[in-house]
Amino acid sequence: MSEKPTEARTGAIHDIGYRRYEGPRLGTSYIQRSLFVETLRGAYGLGRSARSKVMPFLLLGVMVLPAVVMGIVTSYFGSSSLPVRYPEYVIQLQVTVTIFLGSQSPAVMSRDLRYRVASLYFSRPLSRRQYVQAKYAAMTVALFILIGLPTTLLLAGALLAELPLSEQLPDYLRAMAGAAIYAVVLAGIGLVVAALTPRRGLGVAAVVGVLLVLSGFQIAVSEMAAEFGSNTFLAYTGLISPYTLVDGVVTGVLGAESSIGQGPPGALGAAVFAAVTVLVVAGCYAALVVRYRKALS
Amino acid sequence: MALIRTDGLTKRFGSITAVEALTIEVQPGVTGLVGANGAGKSTLLKILLGLLPATEGTASVLALDVATDGPAIRERVGYMPEHDCLPPDVSATEFVVHMGRMSGLPTTAARERAADTLRHVGLYEERYRPMGGYSTGMRQRVKLAQALVHDPALVLLDEPTNGLDPAGRVDMLELIRRIGAEFGISVIVTSHLLGELERVCEGIVVIDGGRLLRHSTTASVTAETQVVTIEVDSDPAGLHERLSSSGLDVRSDGQVLHVLVSDPAVYDLLRDAVAELGLGLVRLERQRHRMTEIFMNSTGEQPTAHV
Numbered sequence: 001m002s003e004k005p006t007e008a009r010t011g012a013i014h015d016i017g018y019r020r021y022e023g024p025r026l027g028t029s030y031i032q033r034s035l036f037v038e039t040l041r042g043a044y045g046l047g048r049s050a051r052s053k054v055m056p057f058l059l060l061g062v063m064v065l066p067a068v069v070m071g072i073v074t075s076y077f078g079s080s081s082l083p084v085r086y087p088e089y090v091i092q093l094q095v096t097v098t099i100f101l102g103s104q105s106p107a108v109m110s111r112d113l114r115y116r117v118a119s120l121y122f123s124r125p126l127s128r129r130q131y132v133q134a135k136y137a138a139m140t141v142a143l144f145i146l147i148g149l150p151t152t153l154l155l156a157g158a159l160l161a162e163l164p165l166s167e168q169l170p171d172y173l174r175a176m177a178g179a180a181i182y183a184v185v186l187a188g189i190g191l192v193v194a195a196l197t198p199r200r201g202l203g204v205a206a207v208v209g210v211l212l213v214l215s216g217f218q219i220a221v222s223e224m225a226a227e228f229g230s231n232t233f234l235a236y237t238g239l240i241s242p243y244t245l246v247d248g249v250v251t252g253v254l255g256a257e258s259s260i261g262q263g264p265p266g267a268l269g270a271a272v273f274a275a276v277t278v279l280v281v282a283g284c285y286a287a288l289v290v291r292y293r294k295a296l297s
Numbered sequence: 298m299a300l301i302r303t304d305g306l307t308k309r310f311g312s313i314t315a316v317e318a319l320t321i322e323v324q325p326g327v328t329g330l331v332g333a334n335g336a337g338k339s340t341l342l343k344i345l346l347g348l349l350p351a352t353e354g355t356a357s358v359l360a361l362d363v364a365t366d367g368p369a370i371r372e373r374v375g376y377m378p379e380h381d382c383l384p385p386d387v388s389a390t391e392f393v394v395h396m397g398r399m400s401g402l403p404t405t406a407a408r409e410r411a412a413d414t415l416r417h418v419g420l421y422e423e424r425y426r427p428m429g430g431y432s433t434g435m436r437q438r439v440k441l442a443q444a445l446v447h448d449p450a451l452v453l454l455d456e457p458t459n460g461l462d463p464a465g466r467v468d469m470l471e472l473i474r475r476i477g478a479e480f481g482i483s484v485i486v487t488s489h490l491l492g493e494l495e496r497v498c499e500g501i502v503v504i505d506g507g508r509l510l511r512h513s514t515t516a517s518v519t520a521e522t523q524v525v526t527i528e529v530d531s532d533p534a535g536l537h538e539r540l541s542s543s544g545l546d547v548r549s550d551g552q553v554l555h556v557l558v559s560d561p562a563v564y565d566l567l568r569d570a571v572a573e574l575g576l577g578l579v580r581l582e583r584q585r586h587r588m589t590e591i592f593m594n595s596t597g598e599q600p601t602a603h604v
Contacts, residue, residue, distance in 0.1 A: 018417065018480040021410055021448035025372055025401040034398040049386045049427060116382045120443060123346050123376035124399045125368040 031126050032134045039138035042111075043104045052107065059100040060146060063093055067150035071157015082158050086175030087247070087256045089154060090147050090182060094243050097186065098211045100146055105190035106203030108139050113198035118292070128292040136285060139191055143183035151175045171256065178250035185242050185277060186211075188284025195291045214241040235265045239276050248273035300325045300451060300483050301345060305354035308340055308507075315340040317507040318354070323485070327477035329494035329501045330487040337507035338487040339379060342453045345485075346376055359450055372401060375444030375452040379459060379487075382440065385429025389420055389439045392428065393446050400447035407446070414442045417480075418472060434465040441472065445482070452476065454486040458493060470497050527567060528553045530577035539570050553580070 038047070044060075045053030070083050090097060112118040121131055155172045159165060193210050194203045218241035225234035238244035250256050252270030301323040308316040316337045332338050343349040345358050347367025356363045361370045383392065390411060397407030415424050418438040423431070428439060437457060444452050457473065458466045474497040477484050488494050494501065503510040529536060533554050540547045543566060546557035556567065564581075571578050 019413060020481075021402070021406065023406050024403065025447070026403060027401065028368065030403075031399055031401055034395075034404075038395055038398075047387070047391060052386060111384055115384045116378070116380055117384055119378050119380075120376075120382050120396060121399060122348060123371055123374075123378075124396075125372045125401060126399065127368070 028125050028127070028130060031124070032130050035121075035126065035131065035134040036138045039108055039135055040141055043108050043138060043142035045107075055103045056100065059096055059103070060149070062096045063100075063146055063150045064153060066093065067153040067157065070154060071160060074157055074163070075161035079161070081163065082154060084154075085257065086151055086154060086171045087178050087250050089151060089175065090179065091243060091247060093150075094215075097143070097146060097182070098208055101143065101186050101190040101211070102204045102208035104142065105139065105187075105194035105207050106197075106200075108135060108142075109191050109194040110198045110200075110203045113195065114200060129289055132285070132288045132292055136187060136191060136288065139187035140180075140183045143187050144179055147179035147182055148176055151179060174250060174254045174256045177254055178246060178256070181249055181277065182243075182246045184281055185246055188281050188288075189242060192284050192287045192291075195288060211242065215243065217241070218244055232265055235269060236272070239273065242280070245273060245277060245280070249277050299323065300328075301356070301358050301485070303354065303356040306341075306344065306351055306356050307353040308337075308344060308349065309352045315507050316344070316351075316504075319504070319507070319509055320354075321502055321509060321512055323502065324500060325483045326499040327473065327484040327486065327497055329491075329498035330485055330504070331491050331494060331501060332487075332489065332504040332510075334489055336489075336504050338504065339455055340507075341504070342376070342455055342485070342487065345453065346371055346374065372447075373450045375447065375449040375482075377440045377444040377452065377454045377457060379455040381436065383428045383431075383436055386427055388426055389415060389424040389428055389431075389435075389442070392439065393442050396443040397446040402447055410446050410448065411442070414446045415439075417445070417475075418442045419468070433460045434462075434468070437461060437465070437469060438472075441469075445476070445480075449482060451483045451485065454484060456487055456489070458488060458490070466493060473497050523558055524583070525556050525558050525564075525567070526553050526580065526582045527556060527571070527578070528580035529571060530579055533576075535574055536570060536576060539574065540567070543570070558583075 041047050044056045067089065073079070074082055084092065112121065118131075122128060126134075151172065155168055158168045189210065190207050193207045197203045197206045218237055221240060222234055222237040225237055238248045248270070252273050299322045301321070303319050303321050306316055306319040307314070319341070330338050330341070340349065344351050344356060345363060347363045347370050350364065358370050359373055363370060387395075393411040393415060394404075394407045397410050398404060402410060415438075418441050420435060420438050420442065423435060428436065431439070437460070441454070441457065444454070454473065458469050461469055470493060473484055473486055476482050477497070477499075486494065486498070491501075491503075500512070500514050502512050527533070527536070533549065533552060537547055537549055537554055540554070540556060545563065545566070548555045556563070558564065567581065568578075
């Protein structure tokens with residue numbers, strides 16, 4: 001009786017032997033898509049430890065909560081409009097967006113460099129350029145969710161408060177387009193800074209620091225411009241900080257009311273803001289590609 | 298068909314030459330790539346993966362050109378780097394599944410292969426825990442598993458025994474032998490320790506300063522010599538004297554004697570001499586060449602194990 005189980009155990013797992021894999025090997029587009037999904041999940045701490053979920057979801061909550069409250073308040077008091085305009089919402093909560101970018105860019109980018117996982121990716125079919133594209137796209141979508149979700153909840157709140165859709169929709173769509181532009185610009189800046197600072201903790205401080213310094217600098221310069229009364233110059237100071245830059249595009253190109261008070265001056269200004277935005281994104285992408293061309297092992 | 302073929306392969310980093318005019322042809326099976334630290338082993342592996350362009354010369358892996366078919370090579374080759382490369386916050390299972398997908402396996406296949414591979418490298422319950430808490434031995438196993446997960450035709454293992462204790466080294470070498478013999482996957486394994494590779498490799502490539510020192514099969518390197526080693530349970534001086542007086546070429550080496558055996562009758566002579574002197578025979582063993590002799594021969598020194 002007692003021999004049987006031992007016998008069964010000696011037939012053990014070890015002896016199954018090696019099995020070859022005869023199935024399909026999918027190409028680089030599948031690999032790139034998998035890396036994108038994995039990175040996007042990782043940006044919200046999914047598939048990671050419980051501790052890495054805390055920060056992104058806390059920040060997502062901070063982004064969403066005011067939108068929900070505003071929706072409830074609007075419908076409760078039967079107000080005829082939302083307390084904020086859609087494109088304005090992200091500007092008011094930009095600190096949250098900055099912290100999210102600061103805490104999650106290193107998780108997306110520096111992690112592979114710090115633990116030298118990157119060399120495992122590069123010893124596989126994906127090229128460095130495709131790797132960068134997947135990472136950039138994932139961070140962009142993560143940010144778009146962070147900004148787009150509360151914006152959409154605002155619209156839902158407005159509709160529940162029985163505000164007419166036709167009045168809400170144009171501004172909402174502008175804000176969503178703006179969210180996409182914010183996402184792609186901020187993701188680029190965050191990832192470049194994170195890729196240059198692989199050391200633990202440093203990346204967070206560096207990303208937040210860069211954005212705060214740019215914001216502070218923009219405010220300082222614009223106050224100076226206001227003091228000396230140069231309105232054109234004042235309007236162009238928006239180019240300094242990524243938030244005012246994208247706001248310039250949303251107001252100048254997409255035709256929303258300015259959220260910060262200084263939109264770009266006229267059609268030329270709008271074109272300049274749009275061009276600078278494109279340059280920033282292209283520059284960030286190029287910088288990442290160069291960074292990874294060098295990161296060999 | 299040759300597994301790897303290089304022709305005049307040269308790689309320079311500025312004024313430093315890492316690999317110089319290397320022409321080798323490696324057959325399928327387990328091959329050791331031996332050289333001191335900085336001999337150009339890792340550089341050679343990166344060229345073979347198509348990650349570093351060669352300065353001069355050509356190389357092909359699995360009949361694919363490294364200069365043009367890098368992605369195709371990397372799909373069929375596994376690579377285990379020398380350095381640590383595991384994120385601490387995910388489990389071995391999740392990590393190897395992900396790496397399987399990164400090699401082009403569909404998700405379900407990647408899961409299956411990851412479970413199989415982790416079992417083969419000897420990682421069981423602990424594979425569900427985050428890798429941050431793993432020992433060096435376990436980490437080396439995961440690194441090996443991620444190189445095998447997509448069932449490659451060839452794996453390149455860069456110093457897989459680095460940092461392991463003696464027992465861990467034995468386990469790792471046994472695993473490498475099995476990869477070659479049971480899994481049917483060709484292996485290129487680098488080490489700066491020649492001794493440990495002779496147990497598992499069928500071929501040995503020795504490079505020094507980026508140049509080829511020797512390329513041979515392990516069998517020819519470790520072939521039997523004409524030297525027999527005798528160990529007895531007490532002082533061998535008397536035996537030494539007696540054998541010398543019988544006209545044998547005897548050399549003393551601490552507690553053991555090395556005797557050159559010119560014809561089989563010498564064995565009888567040895568046995569009788571030991572018996573007549575009333576000594577206990579501990580060991581009577583035919584000597585093998587040690588691979589360390591390769592280095593000594595090449596540097597012009599006298600190999601020690603020869604008589």
